[in-house]
Amino acid sequence: MGRRNRRRDDEPRGRDPESAASNETVESHPDGDWRVRKLRGSSSTKVYRCPGCDQEIPPATPHVVAWQDGDLDATHRRHWHAACWSKRHQRKPKFGM
Numbered sequence: 001m002g003r004r005n006r007r008r009d010d011e012p013r014g015r016d017p018e019s020a021a022s023n024e025t026v027e028s029h030p031d032g033d034w035r036v037r038k039l040r041g042s043s044s045t046k047v048y049r050c051p052g053c054d055q056e057i058p059p060a061t062p063h064v065v066a067w068q069d070g071d072l073d074a075t076h077r078r079h080w081h082a083a084c085w086s087k088r089h090q091r092k093p094k095f096g097m
């Protein structure tokens, strides 16, 4: 057998010129690539509902916005608590659950 699966943990950088100007990153997840933007929240005046815990994110709270890469108009952006986003894949479905 020749090559093994190439690891994807070293994303090529600079493939998205727009991200250079912001704190936006692309993360590889089991369900695809996600763009993640970290917000300080200082300019937010809206209350968002975090899909991770189904709790509200109050205005002026640092959090992240994530949407799937390729979602060009970003209509499916979701605002997450930073902690909930980072825990997203810790809640792996267990067999037999």
Ligand SMILES: [Zn+2]
Residues within 6 Å of the ligand: 050, 051, 052, 053, 054, 055, 080, 081, 084
């Ligand atoms: Zn949350």
